[in-house]
Structure formats: structure tokens, C-alpha cells
Amino acid sequence: MERPITVPEGAVYNDADKEWLFGETNENNQRIGLWKIWHIEGYHWVTIDYRDGIPPYPTQRFHPDGTVSQDGEWYGGDKYVGPLRLIKSDHPTPEYFPPNNGANVWAAEFDYVDEYIYNAQHYFDRDNNEVSSDGDPLPERPDNVPARAHFVRLPYSATNWIMGTVDTRIGNYIGEYFEWDLNGNTVVHRVYNTSGGVLEDYRYEDGALTISYLYDKDDPNDYENSYYYRGTATPVAKVRTVHRNKKKDVTNTYFDKAGQELYSVRREELSAVHKRRYFNGELVCEGHLSADKHSIPESAVYYAAGGSTLIDFTNNGDGTGTWRLYDPAGQMLRQLTVTEELDDHFRLIRWDAFIPSWGGYDVNTTRTDWESVAVLFNRHYDELNAKHKLYALEVPVYLQKELETIDWETIDAYHSDGGAELPIGINGMLSEDETVASIASEMLWKEIEQQGTLYASTFKVAAILARMLPHYQHLPAVQLRLVEFLYTILDLTYISDMGDLYTELIGAIAPLESTLLQWAVNDDTDVARMAQYILVYAGNDATEQFLLNEWQNTEHSSTRRGYAIYSLTDFYAIRDQNNKLLATYSTAFDTEADAFVRFVMAAQLVLLTSQNAQDAWLTELLHALANHEALDDDYCNMMPFTGDIDNVHEYILVVLRKSRPDVLEKNMESLIDALPAMYSLKQISYLRTILEVLFKSETALDDITPIRKKALLAAADLTAKDPGFINLIEIFKPYGLPYEAYALRQLAEA
Structure with a gap:
């Protein structure tokens, strides 16, 4: 083999390993002292200090450009003990460096405790500052997080500190493994066997144990898992499930909070x-x-x-x-x-x-x-x-007359042949037997509405039942059942978008106005509200006057008056009389003393005027937001006008998002300060409003004002603490914002 000019004369070529060796041995032909190895291509590749022949041997490897690629204590074979440092190069190199790390990571250090096994890993930038595995600056290490732990961003999880022992032969953890969040709360604690299989797995939220898995050491298909109560001083299992015989034998045991x-x-x-x-x-x-x-x-x-x-x-x-x-x-x-x-x-x-x-x-x-x-x-x-009984019921003459006007064999329904049974269901709705009526109701609904889809049968059935209501004044229970049915029909999404069918239905209900007005003052408030809601769609002048009286009567409760405002709002909106609504509410708002009634009026006015909303209305809503607990009880009775928004603070936020950001931006700080104490779904609702107000402008990211900085830092804390936020990229994406804690913090400090 021709000796490269960079290799000294005394070096010996090792054909097996394709390398040149230079060093001395003792009388036992044992290597001692400093040995150097040159790559077959001629560059200095390895230095090993055998010292007196007793390991460990300080060892360094080099990149082709002469910079160090590896530094550690070698014991022979594949065994290293203590820190083994791997370093990148600026130039092409065959030397190994761990993949999937951030571009800012320049060196990686692994603390080996035995051959192939290390129990710590750390990462450094060019200046030898320790960084995360992604190359980000390290946050402050909580006091309870050991120095062995390294920092990592986990996909679809919180940003965590991690500590465990890795066996490189299997590429997995063995023994105990831990994760902590930024505050030092335990997130995960696992115990692995020597093959990398999980024996014990404990999951935590905010430092409290929430779920655990204990696996049989011989068969991982046999295991027990427990879910724990929240808020107990020590972990208490709520339900424990034991799986045996490859999950063919499963036992659930339930416990109270005392265990x-x-x-x-x-x-x-x-x-x-x-x-x-x-x-x-x-x-x-x-x-x-x-x-x-x-x-x-x-x-x-x-x-x-x-x-x-x-x-x-x-x-x-x-x-x-x-x-x-x-x-x-x-x-x-x-x-x-x-x-x-x-x-x-x-x-x-x-x-x-x-x-x-x-x-x-x-x-x-x-x-x-x-x-x-x-x-x-x-x-x-x-x-x-x-x-x-249902199929044997006699059909009243007045119902039979209505049924004969429709071809039930061909009517549009969920099933192509479903219309044929609809007359039986309609007749059953008139039965005094509640069980019969319940079965009839199920029979109707499975044909006239499916996942928001409406049919011609939806309207025909409802219209017939509306015409039946006057025939059952002697049976209030049947009348109430029909009122409940009409209420549910009119609350269906898109019910008013069906043209002539909808017009026919309203025409069938309209003659019931006087009867429904009597129901609208029923001692049972649920019944009264249902009747009032139906009148919103099918009532006329008498209904308008009734709703005005209900709202303006200060002897009524806040709930009753608020419900009347919602009803009147829809009454005007359905009839394209929003100008009337605006004039009526804006005049009354200034003199209204009841807090809940003022809130309801302000919300309707803001929804109606959107970007042209008056400051006084927006200020009222922000005040309501800060004191929403006082509105909760009344608001809960505003269904179905409030749709799927079942709590008042979310409703206020939805309304505010449709209004003027210049006024809202001045009031964002109180919303941001409230974020940490909220539960996650409430946080999401508030965060959406905060981002909508502060970052909707295309130039917002070029002008990180103090309030925007505060919002970004608050969002960063949420994403770092709550793994659920990592999955909710859609919260941040519309505003061009990153969704990872570090990136949000870096943007805030820009």
C-alpha cells in the first residue's frame, strides 16, 4: 500500500481496517502511550492515549478537515464510559452525528454508564452553550429536574425535560424514564424492561397522576390500567381495568374518592x-x-x-x-x-x-x-x-281527512319508502298513552330529519300536527306534546330556507296565535318559552305587542325580560325589520337599569351593527365579560336563541369578535391576565378573541406592541403547559403565528 505523504515513516498499514497506525508497545506487545491513526485517504483520523495499557483510554476522532469529531473515554471494543462528545463539521465528513436535531446544535454529548448504554444526553451550540435537542436556548431548569435531563420539543405534546437510560443496541429506553414540564411538574414516569418494553407507565397533568398502566412482565397483552380522581391529596383510582387472557377477560373496578x-x-x-x-x-x-x-x-x-x-x-x-x-x-x-x-x-x-x-x-x-x-x-x-297498540289505533276522521291530501308512498323522506309509515306515527302522536306517543315520535324523527337534512315530509308532518292541536283542548298533555314537537321543528337549522314548504308550515301554525299566547304565560316557564319561540316564527301583531310588554314590564324577572328581547330580536329579523329593532333597543338601552337586560340589548345591538357598534354597547359587553358569573343563571335560560354556546363568557366573546378592534384592543389586558386560571376550552375561546383583535392586521407582526407581546407570552405559556394546544394549530395559523412555545417567545422578544 503506497504511504500518503501525510503519514509518518514509522506508521504501519492495517489492511483489515484500511488505516495507518503509529505508536509503541511494551514487552508484552501491549499498546501503550499515544497512538495515532490515519485514514486510508491520508488524514489524521484517530488519537488514542493507551497510557500504561490500562483502560480507560482518552480517545479522539477527527473530521477530514482536522477538527475533532468525537471525544471520550474508551475501554476497548465498543465500550465507552462517561461523556462521549460528538461534534459537527463545516465540511463534508464521513463521521457520524446524531440525525434529527436542530441546525443550531453543534455538539451532542452522551453519558455512557456501560457498553452501549447511556443515561444522559446533552446538546450544545458552537459556543458550547447547552441548548435543547432542537437548538433552542434552554429555559430555566426547575430545581427538581436532575442535571441528567435534557430539553426537547415533542411533536403533539408539551415541551418537556426528559431523562432516561438508552440501550443503543435496541434504540430504546431501559429502566426508569421521566418527563417534566417547564414548571417541573411530572408529565410521564415509565419503567422499561431490558428489551425496551414498558412495564409501568404513569401519566400526569399539572403534576397530578391521571392514568397508569402496569404490564405483565411475561405477556404485555395482560395489564391493568387505572384512571384517577382529580383534586385529591394523594392519587386515588377512580376505575381500574384488569386485562387477562389477551384481553378476553376484562374486569373494571370502580372506587369512590376515599379509595x-x-x-x-x-x-x-x-x-x-x-x-x-x-x-x-x-x-x-x-x-x-x-x-x-x-x-x-x-x-x-x-x-x-x-x-x-x-x-x-x-x-x-x-x-x-x-x-x-x-x-x-x-x-x-x-x-x-x-x-x-x-x-x-x-x-x-x-x-x-x-x-x-x-x-x-x-x-x-x-x-x-x-x-x-x-x-x-x-x-x-x-x-x-x-x-x-300504535298500529291498532283508530284514526280520527279529522286526521284522516288531512292524511288523504298527501301521497305518503312517494313523499320525500330519509328512507325512500319511509313515508308509508308516517301516517301511523302522526296518529300515534295524538295518543293518550305516553309510551305509544314516544314510539310514534321516534318513528317520525328517523324519517323527517337526519343530521341537519330536512325533507318535504318534515314540513308536511309538522303542518298536519299543527292543525291537530285545536282538536285536543280536552287533552292538555297531547296539546303540550304537539307544542314541543313544533318548537323542535322550528329550531331545526335551515328550517326557514325551504321556500313554499316553510311558508305552508307557518300558515298552518299562524291560526294558533291566540292559543299559543295563552301558553306563553303558562306557570311552567319551559312551556311558556316554547310557545313564545313558536310565536316568533308564526305570530303577528298581537305577538309583537306581547313581546314588547314582556320585555318592558320591569315587574318581570331578568330572565323573563331577557328571553323576550331575544324573541323580539328574531321576530323583527325574520320579518326584515332590523331598523325597527335598532331604533327600539338603542333608545331603551340608555335608561335600562337591569344588568342582564342591558347585556342582552347590547349583544343584540352589536350583532346588528357589527363594525359600526357604539362604544357604549361594546363597553357594556366588556364589563359583562369581566363579571360574567353574575349573568350565568339568567343566560342559561336563553336557549335556543344562543345556539350551541352554552356559557355566557363564550357568547360574549363571539359577539365581540364581530365588533370594532380599535375599542377592544384597549381592553385586552384583562382578558390576557385571566387566561392562566381558566380551563382549557375557555382558554381557547378567550385566546381566539385576543388573537383576532390583536393580530388580525397584516402588519401586526411587524409591530409587536406591549399588549401584543403580553399576548404572545401568554400563548407561549399555554402551549408549553397544555399539550392540547399543540394540536390546535388552527388557533395560531390564521394570524401567521407559530404554535410552539419557544417560537412564540422569540417573536414576543423580537
């Missing part, structure tokens, strides 16, 4: 066709299934407490089956035969048809499974009998 067991439920799969359920360790039911999972069971038995038969199932061999309920003496009380014609056929052919669903238990469950079994059986039995 006392409440009850346990268990499901067991002995085979694909033999299954059992237990309550407090006692067998409740078992089923022997058919090999065809869509067929009825071969048999099923439910046991009373103590072991006697409570219910059994017989496969009749003809595609039907019979359930029988027994008393404690073994005498049959009721039987229920399942045929394919039953609407709930697929439910009733399940072996576990009468036991609570597995996900239906919680710490508030008070009914035992034995009690639930009897209740569910009787409920199905009563519903089946009610269906028979």
Missing part, C-alpha cells in the same frame, strides 16, 4: 361462541352464540342474585327466539318473541340484550346489573306492546 371499592364488572370470552358477564364477581349472564355471528344465539341465561334463573332465551329453530322473564319462584312472568319484523330485531338477538353496555358504567352507577336486567327487559316488553 373504597364501589363495585366491579367483568366480561369473559371463553370462546368465540361462549361469553359471560359478571357483577361483583357473581355471574350475571352467559350466552352460547351461533357460529354465524349474525344469527340468533343458541341459548342465553340471566341469573338473579344468588344464582336462580331470571331470564332465559330459547332458539326456536325457525329464525325466531323467545325471551322469558321469571319470578324468584321460577314462574314465568312475561315472554317476548323476537322476529325479523321487529324494529329492534338486531338488538334483541344479542345474548347481552338486557345488560348495561360496557361503557355505560361509572362511579355514579347505583343500579346493580340484576336490577338493570329486569328494567331493560320490561322496557323492551312495554315498547313492543306499545307498538302493537
Whole structure:
């Protein structure tokens, strides 16, 4: 091999490793002192100080440009102990450097405790300042976070300190592993086995244990996991689930806050066709299934407490089956035969048809499974009998006349042939039997509305039921049922967008104005509000005057007056009379003394005028926002006018987002200061408004004012503390903002 000119004369070529070696050995041919190694390409590659021949040996490797690439204490073979530092180069190099680190990371250091195993990793910039694995400056290390821990940004998680021991042969952690958040609260604590498998896994929120997993050391499919109560001085399991036999045997145990067991439920799969359920360790039911999972069971038995038969199932061999309920003496009380014609056929052919669903238990469950079994059986039995009654009901002449005006075979409904049964459902809504009426209602709704989609049948059914209402003055319960139905219909999204069908429906309801006005002052406030809501759509001059009187009567409660304002607002809006609304409310606002009524009027005025809203109205809403707790009780009674916004502070924020940012920006500081104490969904709502006000302008990021800086730092704290915010990129993206804590802080300091 030709010697490169950079390699000294005494160096010996090692053909096996393609390198040149230079150093001395002792009388035992053992390397001692300083040895140098040159790469086959001629550059100085490695320096090893064998000293007196006893490890460790200080070792350095070099990049082709002569800069150090690796520095550590070598024990021979692949063994290093202590810090092993790896350093980048400015030039092309074959030397290894850990991938997937930030561009600002110049050196990585791993503290080895044994061959292939290190228990700490640290990263440094060019100036040897320690940084995160992403190259960001390190935050202040909390006192309880050990020096071993390194800082890392985890995707879809909080930014954390991490500490664990890594076995490079498997590329995974072994032994104990920890994560802490920026405040030093424990986020994760795990214990790994020597193969990198998890033995114990503990998850925390704000430092409090929330969930844990304990795995069987021999079979990870067997494990137990626990969910814990929040707010207890020490961790207390709320529910513990034990999985055995590859999850074919699962037991849930529920506990109160004192740690006392409440009850346990268990499901067991002995085979694909033999299954059992237990309550407090006692067998409740078992089923022997058919090999065809869509067929009825071969048999099923439910046991009373103590072991006697409570219910059994017989496969009749003809595609039907019979359930029988027994008393404690073994005498049959009721039987229920399942045929394919039953609407709930697929439910009733399940072996576990009468036991609570597995996900239906919680710490508030008070009914035992034995009690639930009897209740569910009787409920199905009563519903089946009610269906028979429904189909046997006589149709009144006045209803028959209405039904004959419509071709029910071809009417537009959810199912192509669903209209044929609608007359039966309409007739059932007029029954005095509440169970019959309930089944009739279900029959109607599954055909006339599906996930926001409306049909011609929606309007035809509602119009007919509206015309039925005068016929049932002798049956107030039936009339109330029809009022509730009309209320729900008119509250459907897009109900007023259906042209002639909607006009026909309102025409059918309009003659009921006088009757509904009587209902609108009913002693039952729920009934009164439903009637008032219907009048908003179908009322006329008498309704307008009624609503004005309701609002302006200071003898009424804040809730009653506020509901009247919402009603009157929609009454005018539906009739394109917003100018009337604006004139009426703006005049009354200045003299109104009731805080809730002022808030409602201000909200309606701001929604109506948007960017032209007056300062006084916006100031009223900001004042309401700061004191929203005082409005909560009244606001909760404003449904359905407030839609899906079920709390007043969110509603105010939605209204404010539609108004003038120049006024709002001056009042943002109080909102920002309130963020840390809020729960996460409330934080999201407030943060959206803060960002909308402060960063909507395209030039906002070029002018980081003190209030914008404060908002960015508050957002950074939220994203660092709450993992949920990392997933909510859409909060920040519309404003060109980063969604990671460090980037937000850097922007704030720009």
C-alpha cells in the first residue's frame, strides 16, 4: 500500500481496517502511550492515549478537515464510559452525528454508564452553550429536574425535560424514564424492561397522576390500567381495568374518592361462541352464540342474585327466539318473541340484550346489573306492546281527512319508502298513552330529519300536527306534546330556507296565535318559552305587542325580560325589520337599569351593527365579560336563541369578535391576565378573541406592541403547559403565528 505523504515513516498499514497506525508497545506487545491513526485517504483520523495499557483510554476522532469529531473515554471494543462528545463539521465528513436535531446544535454529548448504554444526553451550540435537542436556548431548569435531563420539543405534546437510560443496541429506553414540564411538574414516569418494553407507565397533568398502566412482565397483552380522581391529596383510582387472557377477560373496578371499592364488572370470552358477564364477581349472564355471528344465539341465561334463573332465551329453530322473564319462584312472568319484523330485531338477538353496555358504567352507577336486567327487559316488553297498540289505533276522521291530501308512498323522506309509515306515527302522536306517543315520535324523527337534512315530509308532518292541536283542548298533555314537537321543528337549522314548504308550515301554525299566547304565560316557564319561540316564527301583531310588554314590564324577572328581547330580536329579523329593532333597543338601552337586560340589548345591538357598534354597547359587553358569573343563571335560560354556546363568557366573546378592534384592543389586558386560571376550552375561546383583535392586521407582526407581546407570552405559556394546544394549530395559523412555545417567545422578544 503506497504511504500518503501525510503519514509518518514509522506508521504501519492495517489492511483489515484500511488505516495507518503509529505508536509503541511494551514487552508484552501491549499498546501503550499515544497512538495515532490515519485514514486510508491520508488524514489524521484517530488519537488514542493507551497510557500504561490500562483502560480507560482518552480517545479522539477527527473530521477530514482536522477538527475533532468525537471525544471520550474508551475501554476497548465498543465500550465507552462517561461523556462521549460528538461534534459537527463545516465540511463534508464521513463521521457520524446524531440525525434529527436542530441546525443550531453543534455538539451532542452522551453519558455512557456501560457498553452501549447511556443515561444522559446533552446538546450544545458552537459556543458550547447547552441548548435543547432542537437548538433552542434552554429555559430555566426547575430545581427538581436532575442535571441528567435534557430539553426537547415533542411533536403533539408539551415541551418537556426528559431523562432516561438508552440501550443503543435496541434504540430504546431501559429502566426508569421521566418527563417534566417547564414548571417541573411530572408529565410521564415509565419503567422499561431490558428489551425496551414498558412495564409501568404513569401519566400526569399539572403534576397530578391521571392514568397508569402496569404490564405483565411475561405477556404485555395482560395489564391493568387505572384512571384517577382529580383534586385529591394523594392519587386515588377512580376505575381500574384488569386485562387477562389477551384481553378476553376484562374486569373494571370502580372506587369512590376515599379509595373504597364501589363495585366491579367483568366480561369473559371463553370462546368465540361462549361469553359471560359478571357483577361483583357473581355471574350475571352467559350466552352460547351461533357460529354465524349474525344469527340468533343458541341459548342465553340471566341469573338473579344468588344464582336462580331470571331470564332465559330459547332458539326456536325457525329464525325466531323467545325471551322469558321469571319470578324468584321460577314462574314465568312475561315472554317476548323476537322476529325479523321487529324494529329492534338486531338488538334483541344479542345474548347481552338486557345488560348495561360496557361503557355505560361509572362511579355514579347505583343500579346493580340484576336490577338493570329486569328494567331493560320490561322496557323492551312495554315498547313492543306499545307498538302493537300504535298500529291498532283508530284514526280520527279529522286526521284522516288531512292524511288523504298527501301521497305518503312517494313523499320525500330519509328512507325512500319511509313515508308509508308516517301516517301511523302522526296518529300515534295524538295518543293518550305516553309510551305509544314516544314510539310514534321516534318513528317520525328517523324519517323527517337526519343530521341537519330536512325533507318535504318534515314540513308536511309538522303542518298536519299543527292543525291537530285545536282538536285536543280536552287533552292538555297531547296539546303540550304537539307544542314541543313544533318548537323542535322550528329550531331545526335551515328550517326557514325551504321556500313554499316553510311558508305552508307557518300558515298552518299562524291560526294558533291566540292559543299559543295563552301558553306563553303558562306557570311552567319551559312551556311558556316554547310557545313564545313558536310565536316568533308564526305570530303577528298581537305577538309583537306581547313581546314588547314582556320585555318592558320591569315587574318581570331578568330572565323573563331577557328571553323576550331575544324573541323580539328574531321576530323583527325574520320579518326584515332590523331598523325597527335598532331604533327600539338603542333608545331603551340608555335608561335600562337591569344588568342582564342591558347585556342582552347590547349583544343584540352589536350583532346588528357589527363594525359600526357604539362604544357604549361594546363597553357594556366588556364589563359583562369581566363579571360574567353574575349573568350565568339568567343566560342559561336563553336557549335556543344562543345556539350551541352554552356559557355566557363564550357568547360574549363571539359577539365581540364581530365588533370594532380599535375599542377592544384597549381592553385586552384583562382578558390576557385571566387566561392562566381558566380551563382549557375557555382558554381557547378567550385566546381566539385576543388573537383576532390583536393580530388580525397584516402588519401586526411587524409591530409587536406591549399588549401584543403580553399576548404572545401568554400563548407561549399555554402551549408549553397544555399539550392540547399543540394540536390546535388552527388557533395560531390564521394570524401567521407559530404554535410552539419557544417560537412564540422569540417573536414576543423580537
